Amino acid sequence: MDFEQLGLKAGIEIHQQLNTKEKLFCRCPTRLRDFEERTGEFFRYLRATESEMGEIDRAAEEEMKVMRRFTYATYDTTCLVENDEEPPAPLNAEALSIALTIAKMTGMTPVDQVHVMRKLVIDGSNTSGFQRTALVALNGRLPEGARIETLCLEEEAAQRVEGETFSLDRLGIPLVEITTAPDMHTPESVREVARTIGMILRSTGCVKRGIGTIRQDINISIAEGARVEIKGVQELDLIDEVVRREAARQVNLLAIRDELRRRNASVTPEPVVVTGLFADTKSSILQRATYIVAVVLRGFDGLVGREIQPGRRLGSEMADYAKKCGVGGIFHTDELPAYGVTAEEVAHLRECVGAGEADCVVLVAAAKERALCAAQQVVRRAELALAGVPEETRKMLEDGSTSYMRPLPGAARMYPETDVLPVRIRAERWEEIELPELISVKAERFAAEMGLDGALARQMAYSEKAGVFERAVESGVRPSLAARTLLGTLRELSREGVAVDRLEDAAFLDVLTRAESGAIAKEAVPGVITEICGGLSVDAAVSKVAPAMSEEALLALIRDILATRAEFVRERGMGALGPLMGVVMQEARGKADGRLISELLKKELRQRV
Amino acid sequence: MEQNPDLPELAILSTGGTIASRIDYRTGAVTSQFDADDILRAIPRLGEMARFNAHQVASILSENMTTSLWIDLARGIYDEIRNGAMGVIVTHGTDTMSFSASAISFMLDTPVPVVFVGSQRSADRPSSDNVMNALCSASAALSDLGEVAVVMHASTSDDRCAVHRATKVRKMHTSRRDAFASIGMPPLGYVDYPSLAVRLGDDAVRRRSGEAVLHDAVEEKVGLLSFYPGMPADLLSQFEGYRGLVLAGTGLGHVSTASIGGLRDLIGGGCHVVMTSQCLHGRVCDRVYDTGRDLLALGVIEGEDMLPEVALVKLMWVLGRHDDPGEVARLVRTNLRGEIRRCSYNGF
Ligand SMILES: [Zn+2]
Numbered sequence: 001m002d003f004e005q006l007g008l009k010a011g012i013e014i015h016q017q018l019n020t021k022e023k024l025f026c027r028c029p030t031r032l033r034d035f036e037e038r039t040g041e042f043f044r045y046l047r048a049t050e051s052e053m054g055e056i057d058r059a060a061e062e063e064m065k066v067m068r069r070f071t072y073a074t075y076d077t078t079c080l081v082e083n084d085e086e087p088p089a090p091l092n093a094e095a096l097s098i099a100l101t102i103a104k105m106t107g108m109t110p111v112d113q114v115h116v117m118r119k120l121v122i123d124g125s126n127t128s129g130f131q132r133t134a135l136v137a138l139n140g141r142l143p144e145g146a147r148i149e150t151l152c153l154e155e156e157a158a159q160r161v162e163g164e165t166f167s168l169d170r171l172g173i174p175l176v177e178i179t180t181a182p183d184m185h186t187p188e189s190v191r192e193v194a195r196t197i198g199m200i201l202r203s204t205g206c207v208k209r210g211i212g213t214i215r216q217d218i219n220i221s222i223a224e225g226a227r228v229e230i231k232g233v234q235e236l237d238l239i240d241e242v243v244r245r246e247a248a249r250q251v252n253l254l255a256i257r258d259e260l261r262r263r264n265a266s267v268t269p270e271p272v273v274v275t276g277l278f279a280d281t282k283s284s285i286l287q288r289a290t291y292i293v294a295v296v297l298r299g300f301d302g303l304v305g306r307e308i309q310p311g312r313r314l315g316s317e318m319a320d321y322a323k324k325c326g327v328g329g330i331f332h333t334d335e336l337p338a339y340g341v342t343a344e345e346v347a348h349l350r351e352c353v354g355a356g357e358a359d360c361v362v363l364v365a366a367a368k369e370r371a372l373c374a375a376q377q378v379v380r381r382a383e384l385a386l387a388g389v390p391e392e393t394r395k396m397l398e399d400g401s402t403s404y405m406r407p408l409p410g411a412a413r414m415y416p417e418t419d420v421l422p423v424r425i426r427a428e429r430w431e432e433i434e435l436p437e438l439i440s441v442k443a444e445r446f447a448a449e450m451g452l453d454g455a456l457a458r459q460m461a462y463s464e465k466a467g468v469f470e471r472a473v474e475s476g477v478r479p480s481l482a483a484r485t486l487l488g489t490l491r492e493l494s495r496e497g498v499a500v501d502r503l504e505d506a507a508f509l510d511v512l513t514r515a516e517s518g519a520i521a522k523e524a525v526p527g528v529i530t531e532i533c534g535g536l537s538v539d540a541a542v543s544k545v546a547p548a549m550s551e552e553a554l555l556a557l558i559r560d561i562l563a564t565r566a567e568f569v570r571e572r573g574m575g576a577l578g579p580l581m582g583v584v585m586q587e588a589r590g591k592a593d594g595r596l597i598s599e600l601l602k603k604e605l606r607q608r609v
Numbered sequence: 610m611e612q613n614p615d616l617p618e619l620a621i622l623s624t625g626g627t628i629a630s631r632i633d634y635r636t637g638a639v640t641s642q643f644d645a646d647d648i649l650r651a652i653p654r655l656g657e658m659a660r661f662n663a664h665q666v667a668s669i670l671s672e673n674m675t676t677s678l679w680i681d682l683a684r685g686i687y688d689e690i691r692n693g694a695m696g697v698i699v700t701h702g703t704d705t706m707s708f709s710a711s712a713i714s715f716m717l718d719t720p721v722p723v724v725f726v727g728s729q730r731s732a733d734r735p736s737s738d739n740v741m742n743a744l745c746s747a748s749a750a751l752s753d754l755g756e757v758a759v760v761m762h763a764s765t766s767d768d769r770c771a772v773h774r775a776t777k778v779r780k781m782h783t784s785r786r787d788a789f790a791s792i793g794m795p796p797l798g799y800v801d802y803p804s805l806a807v808r809l810g811d812d813a814v815r816r817r818s819g820e821a822v823l824h825d826a827v828e829e830k831v832g833l834l835s836f837y838p839g840m841p842a843d844l845l846s847q848f849e850g851y852r853g854l855v856l857a858g859t860g861l862g863h864v865s866t867a868s869i870g871g872l873r874d875l876i877g878g879g880c881h882v883v884m885t886s887q888c889l890h891g892r893v894c895d896r897v898y899d900t901g902r903d904l905l906a907l908g909v910i911e912g913e914d915m916l917p918e919v920a921l922v923k924l925m926w927v928l929g930r931h932d933d934p935g936e937v938a939r940l941v942r943t944n945l946r947g948e949i950r951r952c953s954y955n956g957f
Contacts, residue, residue: 042764043766045741047740048735080784085785087784122735129734130734
């Protein structure tokens with residue numbers, strides 16, 4: 001596909017959790033918990049409220065099609081604010097500082113006053129029914145030129161555990177939301193911009209890491225298509241695939257539209273009740289249903305079943321719309337006979353609803369109210385197919401295809417959060433912000449100044465341990481030893497089940513400096529760290545694992561070994577060094593440093609050759 | 610709005626408060642502007658339950674409530690009952706709702722339910738408790754109840770509302786939905802949600818035939834003072850010229866020995882002093898310790914197991930009708946509207 005020619009326009013919104021001590025609008029820790037640790041549960045109903053103009057937001061209205069009861073789990077680390085039982089505390093100053101730092105790093109202009117707004121969200125993920133968000137800065141630019149439109153501070157939503165049950169531990173964790181201009185024209189450029197923003201965010205050293213702590217929403221449209229927002233892309237490497245598939249989806253939907261128009265297709269808005277037709281059906285779904293309705297789509301034959309994305313058809317889009325009414329899915333004649341529905345039943349159905357060969361019939365089977373609601377949704381989606389690509393919010397499926405979530409939110413969705421006072425950003429505060437070194441710059445410095453090879457330098461710079469690394473090097477540890485231990489040894493130990501998270505930086509630095517000075521053998525480092533993680537002090541761990549052998553004792557050991565292998569030494573001369581080194585190392589069992597052993601052994605050997 | 614003539618008639622009187630509030634975009638604050646039609650539009654299910662007759666008595670934040678507005682409210686409710694309302698709903702800000710509810714309880718002897726309702730989370734938010742509280746209050750107003758009550762969330766979940774006796778209820782939390790609690794007795798009953806089924810306990814006064822009786826005189830010159838350790842003795846002299854003073858004393862109903870003189874002066878000057886307890890739960894007893902016996906000797910009236918605010922409202926009402934010290938003391942200590950329990954509640 002030639003994306004430039006398609007008129008591809010894409011922008012991204014990045015949501016990154018901040019690693020603050022407390023939440024954005026309460027003083028609870030930003031700690032995630034296991035559902036099993038919950039201390040209580042409560043439940044609520046949410047309803048769409050009228051805006052000041054007296055209209056209900058279309059996205060909110062969609063969520064309200066069925067009355068839903070939401071259950072929330074509380075913890076000993078959540079409070080009444082998460083429960084929507086207490087007004088929010090003032091905006092977290094630490095979170096604002098991090099947001100301002102990021103804004104300054106990307107050359108943005110801060111707002112004079114930060115005003116907190118409410119964004120209507122009634123899918124249950126916010127106990128209040130809205131998400132609080134505040135614009136912090138505007139108009140920035142990335143090093144490669146992409147424009148950043150806005151930076152907002154937001155509160156994270158509650159985590160859906162399953163069904164309509166949510167966990168309140170995540171609700172209220174501060175997020176920054178960075179929105180780029182829709183300036184990107186190729187799938188790869190979208191991915192690269194996301195990568196750069198991610199790198200900048202990590203450079204602050206103040207963002208959370210790990211699965212789910214950063215999410216990308218992608219806005220995409222092609223010429224003649226429509227703006228579609230794809231929510232929650234977590235893996236960076238999938239971004240370009242998502243963009244490609246959405247562009248393809250829009251191309252295919254436009255082709256379907258053109259074909260429908262050529263065929264003079266139309267949608268029959270009134271569904272036909274066909275429950276009686278399936279009284280003796282073998283299809284278990286139709287058997288179970290108390291009410292079956294058919295929607296006739298004139299001229300749609302073959303198009304409802306046409307693939308628009310890998311694994312997705314126009315029919316899948318209709319099913320997504322129908323599911324909003326609480327039905328499991330739909331059947332359509334492009335895929336029938338199948339699922340226990342016979343060819344005869346299909347023919348009979350076509351006859352009864354007056355559908356010809358060029359038409360497609362969609363079936364919805366459920367309880368009466370739901371079936372009628374779902375049929376209306378199918379009609380709506382079919383009409384949208386005649387118009388082309390609908391504006392939608394979609395969610396990413398595992399492979400990079402997407403499914404429908406809700407219409408794009410209307411403008412009525414934001415209103416002021418009256419419980420939080422605005423925060424003025426003084427010029428001095430902005431001036432005082434010190435910019436952290438970018439990880440990309442740090443990687444170059446690690447390579448140039450510390451002699452790490454490019455890949456290792458990059459890996460070290462991106463690591464959470466970069467700070468410890470620099471401190472180790474400052475206190476005299478060789479960069480290669482520090483990097484190898486931080487990136488290699490710790491990971492291996494962690495894989496073996498050692499609780500390396502418990503290793504404090506100070507203890508780690510202590511071990512490394514001892515290894516560097518030869519006070520403990522490098523070979524003993526993994527064993528020492530294992531003991532420290534098991535709860536021992538550095539001294540105790542060292543004396544347990546690697547009581548250092550004195551130089552005299554080592555010398556005695558070497559002389560002893562040389563004496564018992566005098567024959568071998570005579571035969572091989574200095575060539576005995578390598579093999580004997582192994583013997584001494586084994587005998588010393590990590591209690592002496594390899595370099596010292598090598599030095600002494602070489603000297604002793606030379607005297608004998 | 611079209612209303613179904615076959616349904617029973619309920620009256621909604623509004624005084625303002627969160628149940629009817631919207632955001633004021635001028636100040637950014639939540640203000641209270643009410644149009645009764647707004648409520649029906651916002652809560653369509655109400656229209657399936659009853660016909661509504663709606664009036665705005667006041668449009669104030671509840672901290673600005675006054676005794677003269679209590680009188681307006683009592684007269685408004687009285688008129689609605691005389692005009693055939695099957696029950697009356699009063700929307701009210703939650704901060705002083707229990708004061709107003711107990712005032713109406715004394716001022717109006719009602720044969721039908723008079724239900725006070727409000728909300729703790731403003732109506733403009735999708736999670737507001739206003740819809741559930743309003744529906745439950747309407748169901749209570751149509752029920753077999755025959756007294757003044759407060760109907761609010763019974764728990765943090767949207768599972769049921771509690772029906773509290775007006776003279777035994779208190780706001781016990783600044784912000785939670787279930788802030789209102791019955792003190793000194795269990796709630797009169799519950800209204801389940803979303804079924805709106807009403808369950809009343811044996812204690813609840815039942816709906817009866819007969820006319821409502823209005824006694825709407827109140828004495829404004831009555832004070833309420835919470836005693837604290839080290840309270841300057843001359844603070845009491847601020848109440849000189851007052852016809853009544855309710856003390857929220859410590860424990861069983863005490864103030865310091867240093868306050869005795871000041872109280873003697875007040876009582877000598879014609880002020881009726883009623884003792885209640887800061888404990889809120891339990892009964893006052895001034896016969897156990899010396900200070901208590903001194904207080905009784907001065908003529909301080911024991912407020913039994915009345916809440917301090919209820920004793921205040923009751924004293925205002927009693928003094929609106931009586932002057933004679935003996936009669937005042939007798940009425941204060943007599944149960945009139947369920948505010949005094951003959952046997953102390955053994956729950957807590
Ligand atoms: Zn909290």
